[in-house]
Amino acid sequence: xxxxxxxxxxxxxxxxxxxxxxxxxxxxxxxxxxxxxxxxxxxxxxxxxxxxxxxxxxxxxxxxxxxxxxxxxxxxxxxxxxxxxxxxxxxxxxxxxxxxxxxxxxxxxxxxxxxx
Amino acid sequence: xxxxxxxxxxxxxxxxxxxxxxxxxxxxxxxxxxxxxxxxxxxxxxxxxxxxxxxxxxxxxxxxxxxxxxxxxxxxxxxxxxxxxxxxxxxxxxxxxxxxxxxxxxx
Numbered sequence: 001x002x003x004x005x006x007x008x009x010x011x012x013x014x015x016x017x018x019x020x021x022x023x024x025x026x027x028x029x030x031x032x033x034x035x036x037x038x039x040x041x042x043x044x045x046x047x048x049x050x051x052x053x054x055x056x057x058x059x060x061x062x063x064x065x066x067x068x069x070x071x072x073x074x075x076x077x078x079x080x081x082x083x084x085x086x087x088x089x090x091x092x093x094x095x096x097x098x099x100x101x102x103x104x105x106x107x108x109x110x111x112x113x114x115x116x
Numbered sequence: 117x118x119x120x121x122x123x124x125x126x127x128x129x130x131x132x133x134x135x136x137x138x139x140x141x142x143x144x145x146x147x148x149x150x151x152x153x154x155x156x157x158x159x160x161x162x163x164x165x166x167x168x169x170x171x172x173x174x175x176x177x178x179x180x181x182x183x184x185x186x187x188x189x190x191x192x193x194x195x196x197x198x199x200x201x202x203x204x205x206x207x208x209x210x211x212x213x214x215x216x217x218x219x220x221x222x223x
Binding site: 041098108109110 | 147156158159204208209211
């Protein structure tokens with residue numbers, strides 16, 4: 001597609017529930033990144049995919065967070081047993097090549113997750 | 117947590133003034149990127165720097181990739197009201213972002 005698409009744009013869920021957030025990167029971009037952004041903060045790195053594999057998942061806060069990119073395109077961030085502290089905007093970005101080469105990272109508009 | 121130190125945290129300036137913000141890191145980066153974020157949107161790329169010492173301009177924006185590869189600055193000349201927003205630096209290949217500089221421009 002023309003840009004990075006994230007769905008849903010907003011998600012409200014109850015504490016303890018499971019959620020999935022979807023990212024559709026720019027066609028042909030091999031690298032895909034997930035970030036979490038809290039109010040007043042910069043994007044916090046979660047996980048980076050190069051193709052289908054997670055090249056760096058060091059930013060995932062705990063084992064309730066998991067992400068997949070089975071065909072090297074669309075990615076899903078999955079959060080189990082959600083907690084109120086998981087409330088944030090989850091941003092996805094893609095880049096033509098690893099490391100933001102080829103004109104940096106292009107971001108989607110994010111999914112605002114609210115855990116009540 | 118963040119690996120980049122971005123300063124200042126916020127700036128309040130008069131329209132027409134020049135602005136300077138910078139980023140430092142304990143890690144070496146191959147690429148420095150500067151982004152602007154408006155409310156409710158994802159960050160948008162302003163300038164990408166790929167070589168140590170590189171100085172790049174994009175309209176009223178100028179950014180430099182430090183010689184040590186551990187720092188970068190962004191200058192905005194002759195600020196206008198639409199420059200309002202949060203500016204982030206990012207280092208690659210780690211894909212890490214600074215905490216941002218919130219810019220307010222008074223007409």
